[in-house]
Amino acid sequence: xxxxxxxxxxxxxxxxxxxxxxxxxxxxxxxxxxxxxxxxxxxxxxxxxxxxxxxxxxxxxxxxxxxxxxxxxxxxxxxxxxxxxxxxxxxxxxxxxxxxxxxxxxxxxxxxxxxxxxxxxxxxxxxxxxxxxxxxxxxxxxxxxxxxxxxxxxxxxxxxxxxxxxxxxxxxxxxxxxxxxxxxxxxxxxxxxxxxxxxxxxxxxxxxxxxxxxxxxxxxxxxxxxxxxxxxxxxxxxxxxxxxxxxxxxxxxxxxxxxxx
Amino acid sequence: xxxxxxxxxxxxxxxxxxxxxxxxxxxxxxxxxxxxxxxxxxxxxxxxxxxxxxxxxxxxxxxxxxxxxxxxxxxxxxxxxxxxxxxxxxxxxxxxxxxxxxxxxxxxxxxxxxxxxxxxxxxxxxxxxxxxxxxxxxxxxxxxxxxxxxxxxxxxxxxxxxxxxxxxxxxxxxxxxxxxxxxxxxxxxxxxxxxxxxxxxxxxxxxxxxxxxxxxxxxxxxxxxxxxxxxxxxxxxxxxxxxxxxxxxxxxxxxxxxxx
Amino acid sequence: xxxxxxxxxxxxxxxxxxxxxxxxxxxxxxxxxxxxxxxxxxxxxxxxxxxxxxxxxxxxxxxxxxxxxxxxxxxxxxxxxxxxxxxxxxxxxxxxxxxxxxxxxxxxxxxxxxxxxxxxxxxxxxxxxxxxxxxxxxxxxxxxxxxxxxxxxxxxxxxxxxxxxxxxxxxxxxxxxxxxxxxxxxxxxxxxxxxxxxxxxxxxxxxxxxxxxxxxxxxxxxxxxxxxxxxxxxxxxxxxxxxxxxxxxxxxxxxxxxxxxxxxxxxxxxxxxxxxxxxxxxxxxxxxx
Numbered sequence: 001x002x003x004x005x006x007x008x009x010x011x012x013x014x015x016x017x018x019x020x021x022x023x024x025x026x027x028x029x030x031x032x033x034x035x036x037x038x039x040x041x042x043x044x045x046x047x048x049x050x051x052x053x054x055x056x057x058x059x060x061x062x063x064x065x066x067x068x069x070x071x072x073x074x075x076x077x078x079x080x081x082x083x084x085x086x087x088x089x090x091x092x093x094x095x096x097x098x099x100x101x102x103x104x105x106x107x108x109x110x111x112x113x114x115x116x117x118x119x120x121x122x123x124x125x126x127x128x129x130x131x132x133x134x135x136x137x138x139x140x141x142x143x144x145x146x147x148x149x150x151x152x153x154x155x156x157x158x159x160x161x162x163x164x165x166x167x168x169x170x171x172x173x174x175x176x177x178x179x180x181x182x183x184x185x186x187x188x189x190x191x192x193x194x195x196x197x198x199x200x201x202x203x204x205x206x207x208x209x210x211x212x213x214x215x216x217x218x219x220x221x222x223x224x225x226x227x228x229x230x231x232x233x234x235x236x237x238x239x240x241x242x243x244x245x246x247x248x249x250x251x252x253x254x255x256x257x258x259x260x261x
Numbered sequence: 262x263x264x265x266x267x268x269x270x271x272x273x274x275x276x277x278x279x280x281x282x283x284x285x286x287x288x289x290x291x292x293x294x295x296x297x298x299x300x301x302x303x304x305x306x307x308x309x310x311x312x313x314x315x316x317x318x319x320x321x322x323x324x325x326x327x328x329x330x331x332x333x334x335x336x337x338x339x340x341x342x343x344x345x346x347x348x349x350x351x352x353x354x355x356x357x358x359x360x361x362x363x364x365x366x367x368x369x370x371x372x373x374x375x376x377x378x379x380x381x382x383x384x385x386x387x388x389x390x391x392x393x394x395x396x397x398x399x400x401x402x403x404x405x406x407x408x409x410x411x412x413x414x415x416x417x418x419x420x421x422x423x424x425x426x427x428x429x430x431x432x433x434x435x436x437x438x439x440x441x442x443x444x445x446x447x448x449x450x451x452x453x454x455x456x457x458x459x460x461x462x463x464x465x466x467x468x469x470x471x472x473x474x475x476x477x478x479x480x481x482x483x484x485x486x487x488x489x490x491x492x493x494x495x496x497x498x499x500x501x502x503x504x505x506x507x508x509x510x511x512x513x514x515x516x517x518x519x520x521x
Numbered sequence: 522x523x524x525x526x527x528x529x530x531x532x533x534x535x536x537x538x539x540x541x542x543x544x545x546x547x548x549x550x551x552x553x554x555x556x557x558x559x560x561x562x563x564x565x566x567x568x569x570x571x572x573x574x575x576x577x578x579x580x581x582x583x584x585x586x587x588x589x590x591x592x593x594x595x596x597x598x599x600x601x602x603x604x605x606x607x608x609x610x611x612x613x614x615x616x617x618x619x620x621x622x623x624x625x626x627x628x629x630x631x632x633x634x635x636x637x638x639x640x641x642x643x644x645x646x647x648x649x650x651x652x653x654x655x656x657x658x659x660x661x662x663x664x665x666x667x668x669x670x671x672x673x674x675x676x677x678x679x680x681x682x683x684x685x686x687x688x689x690x691x692x693x694x695x696x697x698x699x700x701x702x703x704x705x706x707x708x709x710x711x712x713x714x715x716x717x718x719x720x721x722x723x724x725x726x727x728x729x730x731x732x733x734x735x736x737x738x739x740x741x742x743x744x745x746x747x748x749x750x751x752x753x754x755x756x757x758x759x760x761x762x763x764x765x766x767x768x769x770x771x772x773x774x775x776x777x778x779x780x781x782x783x784x785x786x787x788x789x790x791x792x793x794x795x796x797x798x799x800x801x802x803x804x805x806x807x808x809x810x
Binding site for chain 3: 020023024026027028030031032033034037038041042044045047048049053071072075076078079081082083114115118119120121122123126127128129130131132133134135136137140190191194197198201205206207209210213214217220223227232239242243246247250256259260
Binding site: 168 | 344367
């Protein structure tokens with residue numbers, strides 16, 4: 001019996017790796033991926049980075065310009081995340097098993113959240129570009145929609161996990177729906193929700209770099225500008241500033257999380 | 262006078278599973294009644310049918326002269342104020358402080374807005390502090406509930422129920438998650454509440470010895486049916502009937518059991 | 522007797538520790554560190570949001586007109602999707618390219634992360650090595666994926682190679698964290714028993730650690746595949762990696778073809794929802810095993 005089980009597991013593993021190998025070959029062919037080039041380009045990239053991808057004295061003059069764009073990007077990600085969080089909180093209340101009003105509305109909210117979440121932020125940006133043009137608002141709404149979808153799901157899970165503790169007790173004392181939401185669900189899920197919002201702010205700074213490249217705004221635009229005009233020293237300075245801002249925000253979020261959770 | 266009358270109470274889950282079948286009993290004011298039976302016998306369902314956390318399939322629950330099963334949402338809320346409930350897992354809002362959790366017991370008396378912003382009268386706050394003091398939690402008043410021990414959490418649960426000014430206390434396995442010392446403290450408080458405040462207590466218990474020690478009356482449930490209803494001087498045979506026909510050591514076994 | 526009198530009588534009979542209740546003014550809220558930090562966080566976010574709205578470059582966007590235009594665009598996209606510049610077989614091929622990019626990235630990233638994850642797990646590695654790797658991950662994750670891709674495109678040229686290598690960075694960062702946490706959950710007793718019987722590090726890893734966490738690894742890897750699919754769409758649009766994202770970019774920036782954008786969006790969404798569905802099923806199945 002044991003031997004048979006072992007053979008079966010062996011065979012399953014074999015099938016798994018065969019499928020993996022086939023998928024790899026198909027992927028390599030379909031994407032025209034040149035394996036040798038992949039290996040040779042890594043040392044080339046390192047060589048290039050050491051030779052020309054670092055901030056020099058000239059590029060330091062661009063700091064004020066970069067900082068303006070960085071501020072725009074950071075504020076854009078914060079503003080889109082907070083507003084999306086408010087919308088997500090409502091949708092999550094409708095969609096969560098604990099607080100849903102009825103199962104039909106719950107299914108609708110979950111469907112909406114799933115659609116918004118599963119359209120990539122780059123696709124949102126390209127869709128909105130057509131009507132909003134190259135303004136901050138394009139990026140704002142692109143980040144807003146994707147964040148709304150993501151946070152709705154995160155909040156729903158939070159409410160079902162920790163927000164349901166006091167609900168039954170409050171029902172039993174005769175509290176109304178709104179009492180329960182404000183006195184039990186919100187106080188118990190708020191710390192976890194804040195943690196998700198901070199996570200999204202962090203994520204959105206990276207996403208808004210991408211969106212900026214597509215829509216010609218913020219830090220992504222200025223990186224693309226220097227990059228395309230071969231001003232690699234200035235472009236590397238942009239990268240340095242992005243790294244600093246992401247790490248600072250990560251540090252603050254970790255501190256807040258440690259205290260409130 | 263009967264505070265509670267249960268008539269022909271039946272609860273079905275789906276079409277097949279019969280959780281409660283045709284229960285009849287009444288409870289006098291100030292009585293301390295313990296409901297015992299195996300887990301899954303229907304004790305929890307019975308308690309929750311009384312304050313309609315679960316809707317019964319058939320039958321009537323008459324509490325303080327009102328048929329609970331016929332009430333609309335608003336009247337039900339009003340009626341629930343007079344029934345306190347204590348839970349096995351305390352069901353506190355862990356991120357809030359002791360005093361905030363205790364005052365939740367007053368929400369049934371509040372308008373939507375007052376309850377949402379958590380505005381309580383001075384008299385309500387005074388009562389809350391008194392009850393907290395009575396239960397020996399004064400030092401914990403401003404602590405968040407996630408920093409309390411199990412026994413302290415359950416006392417917060419009792420305080421939350423008491424501030425409702427209830428006529429009836431439904432206790433669903435109040436000591437199942439507690440150690441023996443904390444269990445004794447909680448059971449003593451519940452006994453006092455019944456004797457000295459005249460509040461009727463209906464307590465689900467797992468532990469037969471505890472039930473026999475504290476209760477005025479025992480209701481034994483087996484597979485959704487009442488198989489014993491009388492004073493707490495059961496014979497071994499009667500206990501076997503409640504818990505199904507199993508070996509003789511069972512009593513001690515059950516008596517010492519501490520999990521849910 | 523009314524309620525509070527009754528309570529009082531009880532309280533006289535069982536005198537608890539009564540401590541200066543009369544002096545209290547019934548304060549309910551008392552600030553603690555957690556609530557202060559929480560409030561500061563919320564207020565700062567609110568202020569920065571409002572400040573943000575004042576500083577954005579609106580470039581004369583007339584908000585109401587634009588919203589109306591967007592609504593009209595959405596309507597066209599959603600209700601009249603159709604092909605213009607390519608057909609179904611090309612569309613499916615392009616989706617395949619995007620999936621292929623995501624697959625290669627996940628495979629390479631997973632392979633690298635497996636080794637680095639072992640070194641980052643505190644029960645299998647030393648604290649110094651583990652912290653060095655965690656610092657490396659923090660740095661890698663701070664640079665947006667699109668920049669990794671563009672940086673590599675200088676050496677490799679725009680295309681699938683730069684895209685896959687660039688996307689691999691975040692994949693490795695994400696999977697190291699997920700893998701090492703799975704490794705850390707492996708029963709310490711099993712590792713100790715093997716150590717006791719004289720097994721070396723590699724034997725412990727391949728006989729105990731990886732087999733007992735394999736299901737978690739698979740589940741996390743598939744989740745990353747989902748994310749990489751979204752990234753691959755984005756890299757097609759922003760970094761010339763090809764695939765369905767590139768078609769979307771062309772339709773949006775050059776052809777202004779709403780109907781085809783609608784159709785592509787449906788394509789992208791359908792695949793993403795399908796992957797999410799598989800991922801959930803996989804998680805449920807793994808939990809059962």
